Amino acid sequence: MDAHVNGSPATVPDSPATSAAAHIRDGLGLTGTKIACGTGVCGACTVLVDGSPTVSCLLPADRLTGRDVTTVEGLGGDHPVQRAFAAHDGLQCGFCTPGFVVEASVFVDAWRAEHGDTRPDRERIADALAGHLCRCGAYEGIFAAVAAACAGEFDGEPDRDPPRVDALDKVTGRARYSGDHAPPGTWEGVIVRSPLPHARVRAVHAADPATPLVDLLPPDRTVRYVGQPIAAVAAPTAEAARSAAAAVAVAYEPRPAVAGVDAARAPDAPLVHPTRTDRSGAPSYGEAPTPPAPWTGNVRGPGTLSWRGPTAVRRLRAAAEAGDPLLVAQEYTTATQVHTPLEPHVCVAHWSGDGLRLFASTQSVSRLADRVAARWGLDRDRVHVVTEHVGGGFGAKNGISVDIEAAVELSRAAGAPVRVAFTRAEELTDAGHRPGTRTRVALLADRDGGLAAMSVDSHGDGGVSVGSTTATLAFLMYGRAPRRVRDFDVVTNRPPGMPMRGPGGPPMAWALEQAVDEMARRLDEDPLALRLRWDGNPKRRALYERAARTPLWRERPRGPRTGRFRRGVGVAASNWLYLFGPRAQVELVVRGGELVARAATQDLGTGIRTVLSDTVAERLGLPAGGVRVEIGDSSSVHGTGSYGSRTTPSMGPAAADAADRLRAALRELDPGVPAQGPIDEHVLKEALAAAEGLSVVGGRGRDRWGALTPEMSGDLAIGRGMSGAVHVMEVEVDTLLGRVRPTRCWAGIAAGRIYSERTARNQCEGAVVQGVGYALFEERRHDPRTGAILTDDLEDYRIPGMGDVPETEVHFHQEGFEHVPGGGVGLGEVSVVGVAAALGNAVFDATGWRPRELPLRPDRLIEGIR
Structure with a gap:
């Protein structure tokens, strides 16, 4: 049976078991169509069927028979929407971009046919694209792009290059992600997961002895949460692999479990980690190494920081006993927030005579190759990790994740390449989350309104994992008044957390910044x-x-x-550590008369490709686009991982150093190359022609003031100085329905020099979107008896869409880091920390009711304002 796909005949399978999305991708090789949710919620798989936008993940492939199908590749790359998305940076990681572009192309064409070259308003655009989600939060650029395309501004070729060097690849579907690299003959792997919250596994058997099966259990053969990996199987097709996984027999020895923090605290509660070995091996959800702390049953901690701590405690107790009105003592809670990047965890692994090749969705290419070599006993040069593009990560894609482990072992067992990709349910269950918290803050002001004492106690709820830093981060705010902060963890039989964008920061700000606002109210002072x-x-x-x-x-x-609708404005401040990778390197190679920048770093949508290109071009005085960037390949020089807000302050200076070294090398070959300043285009062309094959490597220099810490594991150090942010949020509260609508946001970011203004602005706008989601919608729910995750699809676990977000203005303060090579530090984390707190303060300003729990659900608001 045939269909017409992008104007050409294409065979369609006659079985309804295959989705149209899977056939378009794997059968026809049109990988611009992405599968993200599998339930028709996110829009990433949108194609046109007879001209109508259709989510192809829900459409059986046999229903394409006799239909005209257009994918993002079929738009040709010159549709006004594609040009506008590229020019207005209406994207970040790019995984959702093809679906947005396909839908928007129909809207723009229909709008212009009816309204001419006029700009639709924000609400109309949001309504038209309501079926699409961008986890990166690139909505501001999308609004601008669609409005500009409707106005006819991109009917011809733009007069300037897009601000993001990989924009055209992403808007056309040419950008290839790890799951897109499966070669012909690739088998599919499926993970078998525990249905029990706590058990010892006595045996695991495949129904067919010929089925490749690998064991994924820890050495103690114990599972500690519903959804924990037990084994993985592989088969030549996805359908066969799923059948084989369903037929795996597992013999369990059930053990008592605790699914909630209250049950875990009980004196007779079953222990999640009963032995010292178990406790020392508990997974961590912190970004830095987890320091030691005492354990009492299922409670770990406190981990304590103190500055004149006894003085702080004494003052706070005396104020409480005296009923001092300038004592603010309040408790705040936050729910679990899940990373859920739209590209799920995925790995394609292939053993061969030359070693092991991986296409992996990872935030750390160099480090992953190092770890894989050590794990499987291979020489480093026999491990080749390729990550051409990553569809978001937010901290969830570091290290050897279970998709990688399963794909590697199954490939060896099957003697073929194997692809293992998480479903959305797996992604929402066992791919990491920002733990829930319960935080108590006490602030005391003196009679002059100064801060006299502070204490913060925070309990993290990270399932089987530990690593709370919420209280620790509060220690770093508001000067040197006496203070004591303590972090605890309460472990349960639920999935482990992982570092998520500003780990510990948003729950810290949610508590501390609302307490500061309350103090301003009591002092009758502007916040x-x-x-x-x-x-x-x-x-x-x-x-x-x-x-x-x-x-x-x-x-x-x-x-x-x-009245029913009430407007309020709130503010919150935040900070973040300045992190960098001391070993970051960039190689510049002259190849075919072209200048190529190479490094084994990765771009998750944050724009490091653009930073490398622009830095080298600016240093040498080259025109925009004069440098080709090749990243995401472990055979390149060492690139720092793309997490911890350290990529730009690590790789940018390394690129500048490489450019300086290249200039010096070119001057040795051609004295006409100037010692500084722009290089004449003709001179450069001749110099590069004479320097074919020339290679130089630049590294990140030392900070003028030195670093606070020596290099830690994973190419990580802490520098001197902290980035800062201030968010001002406006909301409209519907007091009848209990809904909060953010309308405007001002985001002030102090991170020093901005390397790439538009991509940096996009990151900060996206941080506001993720902060709004944290404040209003995102809440992972679990079965109170078993701990099984109930919100395991994007209908039940809601992330913000285009109609949920405020208009956002970003201001950069670019001073304060002159001691840092390149003059700037990371901004991806500090830009998200205070958003939810600013929104909470705005709700109080509008209603007079102080929200204490996240998310700020309608039922909570209605109950609170009664």
Whole structure:
């Protein structure tokens, strides 16, 4: 049976068992169509069927018979929408971009046919694209792109290159992600997971002895949560692999379990990690190594930091006993937030005579290759990791994840390449999350309104994992008043957490920044003015002063509000550590008269490809686009991992150093190359022609003031100075339905020099989107008896869409890091930390009710304002 796909005849399978999306991708090789949710919620798989946008993951492939199908590749790359998305940076990781582009092309064409070259408003665009999700949160660029395409601004070739060097690959579907690299003959792997929350596994058997099966259990043969991997099987087709997985027999010896933190705290509660070995091997959800702490049953901690701690405790107790009105003591909770990048965890592994080749969705190419070589006893040069593009990570894709382990072992057992990809249910269950928290804050002001004492106690709820830093991060805010902070973990038989964008930061700000706002109310002081008095950080002080001058703050409503719809404006401050990779390198190679920048780093949508290209071009005075970038290949020089807000401050200086070394090498070959400044295009062309094969390697230099720490494991160090942020959020509260609608946000970011302005702005806009999701929607729910995850699809676990987010203005304060090579530090994490807290303060401003629990659900708001 045939269909017409992108204008050409194409065979269609006659079985309904294969989805149209799977056939388009694997049968026809049109990998621009992405499978992200599998339930028709996210829109990544959208194609046109007889001109109508259709989610192809829900459509049986045999229903394509006799139909005209257009995928993103069929738009040709010159549709106004594609040009506009590239020009307005309406994308980040790019995994969702083809679906957005296909849908938007139909909307733009229909709008212009009816309305001419006019710009639709924001609400109309959001309505048209309501069936699409971008986990990176690139919605501001999408709004701008669609409006500009409707106005006819991109009917011809743009007069400038896109701000992102890989934009055209992503808007056309040419960008290839790890699952797109499965060669012909690739087998499919499926993971068998535990249905029990706690058990010892006595035996595992495949129904067919010929089925390749690998064991994924830990050495103690114990599972500790529903969904924990037990084994993996492989077969030549996905359908056969799923059948083989369903037929695997597992013999369990059930053990008592605790699914909730209250049950875990009980004196007679079953222990999740009963032995010292178990406790020392508990997985960590922190970014840095987890320091030792005592255990009491299922509670780990406290991990304590103190500055004149006894003084702080004594003052706070005395204030509580005296009923001091300038003592603010409040408790706040946050729910579990799941990373859920739209590209799921996926790996294609292939053993051969030359070694092991992996196409893996990873945030750390060099480190993964090192770990794989050590794990499987291979020489490093026999391990080849390729990660051409990554569809988001947010901290969830570091190390040897179970998809990688299963694919490697199954490939060896099957003697063929094997692809293992998580389903969305697996991604939402066992691919990492930001743990829930319960945090108690106590602040005491003196009679002059100064901060006299602070204490913060926070309990993390990370399932079987540990690593709370919520209270620790509060220690670093608001000067040097006496303070004591303590972090605890309560372990349960639920899946482990992992570091997620600013780990510990958003729950810290949710508690601390609302307590600071409450103190401002009691002191009858402007919340920005109070922060300016308390905060000695000069970078944040500059942001407070700038925020105070914004119309959003100056024109905010004052006094009590009445009526159904009430507007409020809130503010929150935040900080983040300055991290970098000391061993970062960039190689510049002259190849075919072209300049190529290479490194084994990765771009998750944050724009490091653009940073490398722009840095080298700027250093040498080259035109934009004069440098080709090749990253994501472990055979390149060492590239730092793309996590911890360290990629740009690591790789940018290395690229600048490589450019300087290249200039010096070219001058030795051609004295006409100037010692500094722009290189004449003709001179450069001749110099590169004479330097064919030339290679130089640049590295990241030392900070002028040195680092706070020596290099830690994983090419990581902490530098001197902290980035800062101030968020001002406006909301409209519907007091009848209990809904909160963020309308406008001002985001001030102090991270030093900005390497690539538009891609940096896009990151900060996306951080606001993720912060709004954390505040209003995202809440992983579990069965209270077994701990099984109930919100295991994108209908039940809601992330923000285009109609949920505010118009966002970003301001960069670019001073304060002159001691750092390149003058700038990371901004991806600090830009998300205070968003939810600013929204919470805005809700209080609108209603007079202080929200304490996240997410801020309608039922909680209605109950609170009664």
